[in-house]
Amino acid sequence: MKEKFMQHITSSEITSESIYTNRRIFLKALTATASLAGTATLSKENSIPDKNYSIPKFTRNKQYSLQESSNTYNDATTYNNFYEFGTDKSDPAAYSKGFKSKPWTVEISGEAEIRGKFTIEDILKPHPLEERIYRFRCVEAWSMVIPWMGFSLADLINRFRPTANAKYVVFTTLHDPIQMPGQREKILDWPYVEGLRIDEAMNPLTLMVVGLYGRWLPNQNGAPLRLIVPWKYGFKSIKSIVGIRFTEKQPRTSWNIAAPEEYGFYANVNPDVDHPRWSQAKERRIGGNYLSPRIQTLPYNGYATEVSALYRNMNLSRYF
């Protein structure tokens, strides 16, 4: 299994030794000390905004981790699509500073035996956190490799005992135009809604994320709770979740409503199915310099072994 998972790693994904060593020291410092004092000597590249967060405990899930991370904390937290804070890549980091991710509640509803509002503490409590290093591929043809921290969505779903009618899981982002200035413009149909088929949601790769790089999620990355579906385009990985609903019918999702001919419900990474306006065959790996060539995009973003069975006998050009 591990062998198969690793098969697509190319040399471009392997971080240079010095960066890797730095990162190890960095992670060590974070996990070993309760304060940020130990990080003072770290390079600017990996420095962390001064938040008075406790340091989360987690273990690395080696089976589901690429060997090393290519991207820096700076890459992952300054180049974001989070239209709730603006449509520019730098807007989320710039305009989410005052965002309150505490207190936070998540409402579970629909086709499940257990429903209701839960505090984020209740949601997280029973789940040991693990780190997984996944590829992240945006529909705009750029990508990163990011160490996420979280737990399998399947483990969370099982707690609410979905009924036999639960064919889909629908996620909703917070709707709060005062805190999220991007929502004052009708760029998308707020609140942001995303969904998965229940078998996609139960796949062990599907991750509920609360942190990255060994830290709690920064606001611009979707604090305090977001989804990561590594074999799908990034827009499926909804941020700042306040609602999880189990439904019988396939939900209408935000990007699909905005441009149905360009963004499908499935949105599986597929180099053979172009976006109507641009190619998806290659991607630009963020973190290179001017001269770094684009790299080939892999079917299901390199996770075909784990997920292609979910789409057996499906016409992938039609269900894009």
Added chain:
Amino acid sequence: MLEIAGRTLGVNPVRTLLHFTGKTSLNLLIATLLVTPLSVWSGKKMLPSVRRMLGLYTFFYACLHFLIYISLELDFNFKDLRIEITKRPYIIIGVIALIGLTSLALTSTRKMMRRLGKKWQYLHALIYPISILTVVHYYWQVKIDVREPLLYAGVLSFLLFWRLLRKVYKTN
């Protein structure tokens, strides 16, 4: 060295360069189209060389934009380039606009102006369809937030309608 410069251009320097050169070219194009109305409104005759210079700068940045596209974005992969140029509408009209700008730049000298005579006027009226193509090129590559391309479309429409009305008014 390149890496150091790369930092100042954000984490996706190629995209930053593409957007910067494209936007600059478009801004210069709008500035070029503003020369005539500004001189009419102010009553001050502006030197035709100002307009020519702005036009040539527009062409210069459009060339940079295209060169960055085929070198840093497509890594000189001419198979990719062929597909992009034939398959992607926003690339196709971008290339057409660049070809148009090239023909204007090549005939921008005083010598060519004299040689072409009346034909020069007709040829250089190409700047109007080129400017429309340029704005559509911008509009089509934006993912969903079209507010800025629409703003450019508004300004351009104003500049083109102003010319049209003036022409109609003059001929009557």
